[in-house]
Amino acid sequence: MNRRDVLKLAAQSAVFAQLAPIFTAPAQAAGKKELRYIPEADLNILDPVWSTSTIVAVYGHMVFDTLYGFDKDYNVHPQMAEGHSVSDDKLQWTVKLRDGLQFHDGQPVLAKDCVASIQRWGKRDFMGSALLSVVETLTAVDDRTLQFKLKKPFPLLPMTLATSGSNMPAMMPERLAQTSPNEQVRESIGSGPYRFVKEEWVSGSKAVFEKFAGYKPRSDSFPPSYTAGPKIAHFDRVVWNIIADASTAAAALQAGEVDIIEMVGADFLPVLKAEPSVQLLPRSTPNFAIMRFNHLQPPFNNPAIRQALLKAIDQRAIMAGTFGEENKAFWQFGVGYFSPDSPMANKAGLEAFTSPRDFKKAAAEIKAAGYDGEPVVVLDPVDYPWTHPCTLLAADTLKKVGLNVDIQAMDWGTLMQRRQSQEPPGKGGWNIFLTALSGMSNFNPVGHIGLRGNGKDAWVGWPTAPRLEELRQQWLDAPDEAAQKKICEEIQKQALVDVPYIPLGAFATVSGYSNNLTDIQLQRPLFTTMKTKS
Structure with a gap:
């Protein structure tokens, strides 16, 4: 019997039913309509x-709001903005x-x-920095107008x-937005449909x-x-x-002790699929698993070693091993x-990812590039449902090509803090971590955090890739979509030379919902519009 069969049998046992009481009882009895949710991470x-973390973005879209929003087809609509006007020469935008x-x-x-919020955000986000680079002035004309x-x-x-x-352009009070972009805002004051109750927050x-x-929702x-559109709580x-x-979470949903599991573990999909009180829904916006390198520290400061790994990484094997062959849909x-x-x-x-894998050739090229056996520190978030098994599978490939892998276990919150370090791995730094980029963050090269090549100003990993930067600017200056598409072909080719990261495949998060919930938006966890059937 394999590991998946053991877990499937365990999930069906009565033992799990005894785990559910760890959750708080519903608050409906106290006159409050409460939704109980298990997020994918702390x-x-x-x-x-x-932060660019998905879990922080989910929190952000509950508590904060943005001037504009995306619909499911990537179209943009005013959100906090009533609308805007543009001058004939296209050099002045007035937003109401x-x-x-x-x-x-x-x-x-x-x-x-809003002016202060945009200025701070633009120093953290790559799309924002592109905008600020062409802004001569950004001012508040009156209380409701920015120009x-x-x-x-x-x-x-x-x-x-x-x-x-990526980084959410969240509008916050001016006094908070005046915080240095290099420091975290510790207060949680937004203008979104939900208020964060900090006095009830227990980290972990x-x-x-x-x-x-x-x-006040929009009246579109x-x-x-x-x-985009009216957000109704x-x-x-x-x-x-x-x-x-994952087993405790599955048991709680089965027992009706929670209403939603954001990320159902692959081993428990068959169990919950058979549960009549549960609906399993895949997110419509894909996630892209990536292996991110630290470009400042050996051995991955050497592009030849990064390029050699392209010959060994097997996207299909990693996706199947992480999510299950039975879940290939x-x-x-x-x-x-x-x-x-x-x-x-x-x-x-794309043949770089679809051609036959060659571990021997990759190992030979890594050795020829000068790898001398130094430890490769791989950060392993053991509390993250998909990233932990995916990290172990990727680490196994690294071992097969002769790398001296040092897997260091931690929770996701610790990983997010540690990945900020530019120190050598032996002094609290790192060499590799795995994460996912949302499809909404890599549908163009400007906002694509993984493709920036501006050194220490880039996203964690800090690659220096001048040609990628040139092509990014060309895309911004392109006259039409046809020209943009051609430039993106060149960007993809160049990324296979610079290898800022290696794509490991794409996947849809499968969430488990109580069958009593309806009007669910599937792009990402959003807690507006969703309601109970009864």
């Missing part, structure tokens, strides 16, 4: 501008805020808050302010959100879609229970550096 950062916007501390949302005066036309301005796949255990009575005629409270153990291999469902996706150089 929440330990309260600043969605500072909706009336009645309010922060959770009771203060009105003013244009000066961009540009050095040259920037038609991507609304799309940039709708960014959702629970996070609580309450419906914000002062939130189109239904809500992803981060149907629950008084949303309680996150931080449960890393939820994952795919043979993917490159752009989201397959996006306009910029292309097949240039």
Whole structure:
């Protein structure tokens, strides 16, 4: 009997039913309509501008709001903005805020808050930095009007302010937005549909959100879609229970002790599929598993070693081993550096991932490149449902090509902190970690955090890749989509030379919901519009 069979049998045993009482009882008896949720990881950062982590973005879209939003088809719509006007020469954008916007501390949302928020966010986010690089002035004309005066036309301005796949352009009070972009904001005051209840927050255990009575949804005629349209909170409270153990989570959903599991472990999909009280729904926006290198430290400061690994990494084997061959409807291999469902996706150089794997050749090239056996520190987040097994599978490949692998176990929160270190691995740094990029973050090269090559100003890993930077600027200056697509083919080819990271495949997170829930948005966990059937 293999590991998956053992876990499937265990999940069906009565033992799991005894684990459910660790969760708090529903609050409906106290007159509160409560939604109980198990997120994919712990929440330990309260600043969605500072972090690119998915869990922080999920929290961010509950507590904060953005000037613009994306629908499920990548179209951009005003969100906090009522609308905008553009001058004939395209060098002046005037954005008007909706009336009645309010922060959770009771203060009105003013244009000066948005100006400060954009300026801070633009120093952290790559799309934001592209915008700020062409901004001559950004000012608050009055309490509800902010104005961009540009050095040259920037038609991507609304799309940039709708960014959702990396650092969130969250609007926050001016006093918080004046925090250095290199420091985390520790307060949680947004203007979104839910308020973070910090006094009930227990890191590693629970996070609580309450419906914000002062939130004013849009009155658009189109239904809500992803981060666009009216955001309507149907629950008084949303309680996150931080449960890393997949079997405990599955048992709790089966027993009705929670309403949602964000990421169902692959071993428990068959169990929950057979449960009549549960609906399994895949996220419609794909995630892209990647192996990220530290380009500042040996051995991966050597491009020849990174390139050699392209011959050994088997996307299909890693996806099947992580998510199960029986669940292949939820994952795919043979993917490159752009989201397959996006306009910029292309097949240039994809044979690097689809041709037969050659461990011997990869090992020989690594040795010829000068690898001398130094430890390769791989960060392993043991509490993350898919990343832990995926890390072990990837580490096994690294061993097969002769690398001296040192797997260091930790929780996801610790990994997020440690991956910021530029120190040598022996002094608290690292060589490799695995993570996922959202399809909404890699559908164009400007907001694609993994493709920046601007050295120590790049995302963690800090690759220096001048040609990638040149091509990124060419894409920004391209006259039309056809030209942009051609440039993206060149970007993908160049990424296979610089290898800022290695794509490991794409997958859809499969979430488990109580059958009593309806109107669920599937792009990412969003707690508005969703409601109970009865």
